[in-house]
Amino acid sequence: MTTKETAMELTIVHLYPKEMNIYGDTGNRLALQKRAEWRGIAVDIQLVGIGDRLPDGADIIIGGGGQDAGQGIIQDDLQHKAPQLRALASDGVVMLMICGMYQLFGRSFTTHQGEIIKGIGVLPLETTGGEVRMIGNTIYDTLYGEIVGYENHSGVTVLDTGAQPFGRVVRGDGNNGGDGTEGCSVQNVFGTYSHGPVLVKNPQFADELLRRALQRKYGTVRLASLDDSIELAAHAVATMRPR
Amino acid sequence: MQLISIAIGKFIFRLLRLFGRTGSALPGLVIEKLNPHFLPTLLRQLPYGVIVVSGTNGKTTTTKISTALLESQGLRVLTNRTGSNFVRGIISVVIDKARWNSELPYDIAIFEQDEAHAVRFAHQVKPRGVVILNVMRDQMDRFGEIDTTRQMLQQLVSAATDWVTLNANDERVSHLQAAPNVKTYWYAHSKELQPDFLTDDQLYHAESVAYHLAAQPTVLLTGYTDCDVSLTIRGKKRHYEYALQGGHNALNLTAAMTLLCAVVPKYNETKLKATLRELQPAFGRGEIITLPSGGSLTLQLVKNPGGFTQALRMLELKTYSVIGIAINDDYPDGRDVSWLWDVDFSNLSSQPSILCGGTRAADMANRLKYDDCKNMAVEGAIPEYATILDATVAQAKGEAILFCTYTAMRKLRALYLGNRSGLDEEDVDI
Structure with missing residues (x-):
């Protein structure tokens, strides 16, 4: 049985929009919302901050990069939400975590000063603060095609053996500037260092997230195609700019 | 050693001018390497000392207005007019303006500096006064994070020997601490004007637009239109004619007036009034230029989310028939366009069309698409974009405004004004 797009709806949860929202990552929310609405799919946006309850029925959960201070401020609250987030992740809820939130979805983040911030262990990885900031335009090769973005982090992330990276680095540093991996994915949970914001110039990946969320909720779906000529033009330009 | 440095520096200037170059960083670069004590020694002559203006947005305009206000009171002011932020740019200015006998015929120097350069500068020259305007997200691909920026400004404020001028509305700025014997002169806008001015945190947490006032300000901005401004200065209400556009420039004026109160407490009101009436915007900061085909274009520099948001409010004060946005991602603009x-x-969604230009024109058009704008024209190459914009303005026969990043502004300005642009292309060094 297939449901008509016009009868569908999605609940998108934005985690810590105040504390973790640097480098335009809020654009990911807008990309998901608009690309759903342009197809007649209703979208309910829920902003979830410190002390707020995770709403029932979340279909997509997103989180952005933040400053070190932001990570410190949210860590206790995140631990409080951790059991629920872990349950939602294993239940197949689609999640996209960028940079700082990506790090905290791993097991731990050890800052440059040696302080250990506990992660929630959804992704099989650990991060340590490095001395060198990894900054610049990026290109990754992923299962969802070529992904362009911009990275800006000093955290060095190492995936567990056998863990699935989000992609391979074509240009840039990715997880650690050494092993060529970038990001991580487990089931429907994606973590990446890519700002840009990552979904706006990589519409095929934005649609992949929407498709997975709708599939989980409604069974087999086919997304109507959109005119992505502007998105793809911006993508093409990004591949040609200096690091 | 100073005499030799000046001679070498001036000689390089002359050579450069022979080849048709004006205002280059090269003499400063050479002397910086040759004689590290040059700058502090020369600047020590100034009876009123050195003032540094820093912060994320408004440095150039505030420095320009401050210079005019101090000059209105008869002071001879040395300044880096082109906004050349590097220490070597300032050394070049000093070499150019010093006499051959190393005398510096000025009373006071006022230099705008971005956070990182200001710290380097203050290591060499202790500023008598420091003005901090705001801390917003800007160029984070260079400085890392906004808290790093704040720490750099703290180092600058700590270096001030006599006084600092701080924005009492900006929480990050108002937490900066000057040394014990240093006097703080605050400036602020009134609570009624709060909706016009969002600080960085307010920009990102729409629900918390509480009014922040760290201390009673020396100068308070209470109102502005496109032709005047109302201030309360040391408790007295004042009203001045002045023609710079936008609330951000009114607040820059407020900062400059506070600086004037710190440097010349008993200033002459009549001379001040006359100067305010004649103020012109700094280049590319609300500057109105005449296009080759005769139309007029307001150039408004945009560098970061706070500044762009503030600049878009100019559209509420005036109707523009053509709107352009030119986004470059060269190093001075910031490579990251995520912002x-x-x-x-x-x-802008009701605009019939928007002309997007610059290396990241497509990114800009894409951004506008997701805010429901339609009919974006995209031309990445600046020379072609300049032609299209000129033709569109000529056809529309109304006022036009262009929001542009730094290098896009510099290039378009040079294309439109040619020799009249008054700036050397080599100055692009922020």
Whole structure:
């Protein structure tokens, strides 16, 4: 049985929009919302901050990069939400975590000063603060095609053996500037260092997230195609700019 | 050693001018390597000392207004007019303006500096006064994070020997601490004007637009239109004619007036009034230029979400028939264009068309698409974009405005004004 797009709806949860929202990552929310609405799919946006309850029925959960201070401020609250987030992740809820939130979805983040911030262990990885900031335009090769973005982090992330990276680095540093991996994915949970914001110039990946969320909720779906000529033009330009 | 340095520096200037170059950083670069004590020694002559203006947005305009206000009171002011932020740029200015006998015929120097350069400068020259305007997200691909920026400004404030001028509305700025014997002169806008001015945190947490006032300000901005401004200065209400556009420039004026109160407490009101009436915007900061085909274009520099958001409010004060946005991602602009997604463009959605230009024209058009704008024209190459914009303005026969990043502004300005641009292309060094 297939449901008509016009009868569908999605609940998108934005985690810590105040504390973790640097480098335009809020654009990911807008990309998901608009690309759903342009197809007649209703979208309910829920902003979830410190002390707020995770709403029932979340279909997509997103989180952005933040400053070190932001990570410190949210860590206790995140631990409080951790059991629920872990349950939602294993239940197949689609999640996209960028940079700082990506790090905290791993097991731990050890800052440059040696302080250990506990992660929630959804992704099989650990991060340590490095001395060198990894900054610049990026290109990754992923299962969802070529992904362009911009990275800006000093955290060095190492995936567990056998863990699935989000992609391979074509240009840039990715997880650690050494092993060529970038990001991580487990089931429907994606973590990446890519700002840009990552979904706006990589519409095929934005649609992949929407498709997975709708599939989980409604069974087999086919997304109507959109005119992505502007998105793809911006993508093409990004591949040609200096690091 | 100073005499030799000046001679070498001036000689390089002459050589450069022979080849048709004006205002280059090269003499400063050479002397910086040759004689590290040059700058502090020369600047020590100034009876009123050195003032540094820093912060994320408004440095150039505030420095320009401050210079005019101090000059109105008869002071001879040395300044880096082109906004050349590097220490070597300032050394070049000093070499150019010093006499051959190393005398510096000025009373006071006022230099604008971005956070990182200001710290380097203050290591060499202790500023008598420091003005900090605001801390917003800007160029984070260079400085890392906004808290790093704040720490750099703290180092600068700590270096001030006599006084600092701080924005009492900006929480990050108002937490900066000057040394014990240093006097703080605050400036602020009134509570009624709060909706016009969002600080960085307010920009990102729409629900917390509480009015912040760290201390009683020396100068308070209470109102502005496109032709005047109302201030309360040391408790007295004042009203001045002045023609710079936008609330951000009114607040820059407020900062400059506070600086004037710190440097010349008993200033002459009549001379001040006359100067304020004649103020012109700094280049590319609300500057109105005449296009080759005769139309007029307001150039408004945009560098970060806070500044762009503030600049878009200019559209509420005036109707423009053509709107252009030119976004470059060269080093001085910041390589990362993610910040465009932190600006709300939904008030442009009713525009019939928007001309997007610059290396990241497609990114800009894409950004506008997601705020429901339609009919974006995209031309990445600046020379072609300049032609299209000129033709569109000529056809529309109304006022036009262009929001542009730094290098896009410099290039378009040079293309439109040619020799009249008054700036050397080599100055692009922020």
